[in-house]
């Protein structure tokens with residue numbers, strides 16, 4: 183069972199019930215559905231529209247903003263270029279487009295070539311940049327707000343996390359999974375856990391996403407219209423000293439073409455990921471968030487074969 187949490191009362195200042203639900207979800211399932219989150223459904227719909235326009239472009243125009251042109255994990259990822267589960271030999275049947283924190287080329291961190299501090303690649307599509315960045319900012323704000331509830335649950339000051347997400351290593355990923363071609367070995371996205379702190383996912387309602395909570399078999403994630411699928415990533419699991427769980431999930435080949443929008447929220451590059459106060463004897467050494475994410479991404483991309 184994936185819990186459904188309504189964020190509306192918490193956003194209006196009454197967070198007790200929400201925090202209790204969040205606590206159980208983050209410690210047991212690692213996944214929940216979030217309603218009442220306040221992100222404008224028209225904005226989400228507009229991003230889906232932009233994703234459809236982008237993926238419908240001729241391949242050459244997509245490759246013109248290809249991820250190989252970016253040292254910072256931005257841009258277009260072609261069908262068959264990724265393999266999230268390296269134990270099966272199955273290549274993911276999906277294409278994607280990554281957008282990161284949008285800094286100008288003359289920003290000192292960009293000019294200095296700091297990791298995760300690059301410019302975005304933009305397709306030549308009317309409204310694409312403004313629409314996707316509005317959504318990026320809304321998802322970022324929501325993710326920071328959810329970290330306030332996480333802090334309440336962990337018994338640390340509510341504002342503990344906010345300074346760690348002022349210029350986050352966040353990625354908005356537009357995803358398209360073609361309809362299944364019927365091959366027995368097909369997978370949309372292989373089994374994996376996410377790397378970051380929180381992931382906020384919007385889907386077009388087409389089935390395919392499954393999660394495997396600890397000690398259970400794969401279960402379908404139900405579609406709740408307008409809700410985000412929220413999950414804990416490995417970085418937050420480590421930060422909470424394994425009190426929260428990051429849960430494996432995958433996307434089965436969909437019966438019809440499927441679109442989703444995944445917003446991966448990682449902390450600022452300089453954030454130190456060390457067991458949070460009150461979480462017990464540290465199980466892991468402290469690590470800079472940028473070093474942690476870089477290691478995880480390197481492992482994924484090495485596995486592409």
Ligand SMILES: O=C(O)CCC(=O)C(=O)O
Pocket residue numbers: 355357371376383385391431432433442443444
């Ligand atoms: O498309 C989805 O529903 C999930 C995608 C996902 O898990 C990921 O990209 O990490």
Ligand SMILES: [Fe+2]
Pocket residue numbers: 374375376431
């Ligand atoms: Fe994922």
